[in-house]
Amino acid sequence: MVLLERAVEVAQRLEGKAGPGTIDWSVIDRWPAHPGLVNTFASNIEKTLAEYPEERRSKAVLLFSAHSLPMTVVNRGDPYPAEVAATVYAVMQRLKFSNPYRLCWQSQVGPQPWLGPQTQTSVEEYISKGQKDLVLIPIAFTSDHIETLFELDKEVIGESGHADTVKRVESLNGNPMFIEALADLAKSHLDSGIACSYQMGLRCPGCKNERCAESKKFFVGVQDSLAV
Known part of the structure; x- marks a missing residue:
């Protein structure tokens, strides 16, 4: 939501200079089960699975790993966990549920409760149970960065003591299949004539953040301007 709020601030400043209504805004705001996205994840998982006897x-x-959220955010009704889960389920459908799987969460910071189970803890507990063949899939990330290259590769896998059996699936990065999916997503969005989804204008049930409320008003305005 912080990124969305900043995007709205940029949009408002640009309109302030250009004049209200002079810029047509269009937002691709969610695509958790896009076929191209799903196929790219599934293809990368199959490549990693092929490394096992x-x-x-x-x-x-298969341990799908996504950035966690504080439970205060989850409990106010943020749709992020459900949309990540939608991607996981779509990928497993594409794989025909070939393997057992779980969704876990990483990058918790601070003492307050966060959405779990945590990825590192999950790996440790599976290994303690004798399950050492584990495939980590950074499911809510599209490119390599500190949370994959360091947190997963160095901290989770490197400290597991089983780097030969705990593996990480390659991130999407510049995969041609993924790039094609992005192009298809952009074209389909523009062809639809829909500026942004109605989901973008809906506040979470427990939201008390006035900055969030202002950003939601902006997206409702984007929807209304197109309708007119």
């Missing part, structure tokens, strides 16, 4: 391949546990 055939007799162990289908028993490797």
Whole structure:
């Protein structure tokens, strides 16, 4: 939401200079089950699974890892966990549920409760149970950065003591299949004539943040301007 608020601030400043109504805004705000996105994730997972001996391949546990949220954000009704779960389920459908899987969460900071289970804890607990073939999938990230290259590769896998059996799926990065998906997403969005989804104008049930409220008003205005 912080990124959306900043985007709205930029939009408002630009309109302040250009004049109200002089810029047509269009927002691609959610695409958790886009076929191209799903196929790219699934293809990368299949490549990593192929690194395991055939007799162990289908028993490797797929651990989808996404950036966690404070429970205060989850409890006020943020749709992020459900949309991440939608991506996970779509990917598993594409894989025909070939492996057992779980969704876990990473990058918790501070003492307050966060959405769990945490990725590192999940890896440690599975290993303690004797499950050492684990495939980490950074499901809510589109490119490599500190949370994949350091947190997953160095902290989670590197400290697991089983870097030979705990593997990470390659991030989407510049995968041609993913780039094609982005192009298709942009074209489909423009062809639809829909400025942004109605979801963008809806506040969370427990939202008390006035900055968030202002950003939601902006997106409702984007929807209304197109309708007119």
